[in-house]
Amino acid sequence: xxxxxxxxxxxxxxxxxxxxxxxxxxxxxxxxxxxxxxxxxxxxxxxxxxxxxxxxxxxxxxxxxxxxxxxxxxxxxxxxxxxxxxxxxxxxxxxxxxxxxxxxxxxxxxxxxxxxxxxxxxxxxxxxxxxxxxxxxxx
Amino acid sequence: xxxxxxxxxxxxxxxxxxxxxxxxxxxxxxxxxxxxxxxxxxxxxxxxxxxxxxxxxxxxxxxxxxxxxxxxxxxxxxxxxxxxxxxxxxxxxxxxxxxxxxxxxxxxxxxxxxxxxxxxxxxxxxxxxxxxxxxxxxxxxxxxxxxxxxxxxxxxxxxxxxxxxxxxxxxxxxxxxxxxxxxxxxxxxxxxxxxxxxxxxxxxxxxxxxxxxxxx
Numbered sequence: 001x002x003x004x005x006x007x008x009x010x011x012x013x014x015x016x017x018x019x020x021x022x023x024x025x026x027x028x029x030x031x032x033x034x035x036x037x038x039x040x041x042x043x044x045x046x047x048x049x050x051x052x053x054x055x056x057x058x059x060x061x062x063x064x065x066x067x068x069x070x071x072x073x074x075x076x077x078x079x080x081x082x083x084x085x086x087x088x089x090x091x092x093x094x095x096x097x098x099x100x101x102x103x104x105x106x107x108x109x110x111x112x113x114x115x116x117x118x119x120x121x122x123x124x125x126x127x128x129x130x131x132x133x134x135x136x137x138x139x
Numbered sequence: 140x141x142x143x144x145x146x147x148x149x150x151x152x153x154x155x156x157x158x159x160x161x162x163x164x165x166x167x168x169x170x171x172x173x174x175x176x177x178x179x180x181x182x183x184x185x186x187x188x189x190x191x192x193x194x195x196x197x198x199x200x201x202x203x204x205x206x207x208x209x210x211x212x213x214x215x216x217x218x219x220x221x222x223x224x225x226x227x228x229x230x231x232x233x234x235x236x237x238x239x240x241x242x243x244x245x246x247x248x249x250x251x252x253x254x255x256x257x258x259x260x261x262x263x264x265x266x267x268x269x270x271x272x273x274x275x276x277x278x279x280x281x282x283x284x285x286x287x288x289x290x291x292x293x294x295x296x297x298x299x300x301x302x303x304x305x306x307x308x309x310x311x312x313x314x315x316x317x318x319x320x321x322x323x324x325x326x327x328x329x330x331x332x333x334x335x336x337x338x339x340x341x342x343x344x345x346x347x348x349x350x351x352x353x354x355x
Binding site: 087092099 | 268269271272275276287290294298
């Protein structure tokens, strides 16, 4: 119990930034507004430099868990740094985005459990997949 | 003290949150600046040729014989990667997830060891891209279920094909093609034997595919 109270005072690094770099996915690609909204709502929390933190992130050890999660997510794919990837890697990333969404691996179930608005409906899945496939073919 | 820190933290977060919201409408649009992916040299079938009789070049063309030597070294450098790749391919042919994961791990190490600095500067950038991309796929193969391993193997195969197009290879390899994988978009792979053994479907469709070309 004491430990549980104690860890509440341990700090975590927060992934927050209001700076949108020139390399951002939305800046370098012409993304239709509806697609942009879906990607920002469902992906950007873990795959960009700015997380819209839930209230429970104030509670440890949840904050640590999320910190680790976001760090790993950004390592795999950071939409803010999109244009710094080579064409080859962009192509790889887009392919992975497609297969992860197709297989319902992303957005993570543990994430959408709380973030109900991040869930993708079948229609949303389809329009995102169609658009991402088109972008991939145009590379 | 800690409490002060936390309240400062919360205050800072609040400030950031407010400024983030206020900036939300600042749309930034720009034209796509993506470079068109350069055409890769596909045909390296002749890289090994011409190396047999360089005795008459030895004196009057040092430059040329030096670059030939490094071509030879370069193909040696990629041979470890190709070896790991073939091991991975064989594991996928055998539907063996564990062996594939292990080969993926070995391949990560070989890719890490690959030094691009001895290559002509024009090729270094692309080699770095290939290595970086390949490493990521090999890492995923190390820790994924077999379906995902195969998805990553698809792109990894492209990386290795492009890699040896630059480095050359001493080995005889067959570039094979499975037309069904990837929702019928097809996928390539490399093999050291002419007989088709499909790494994308394994025992389900062992002989699906054809040889696209022979390298060396």
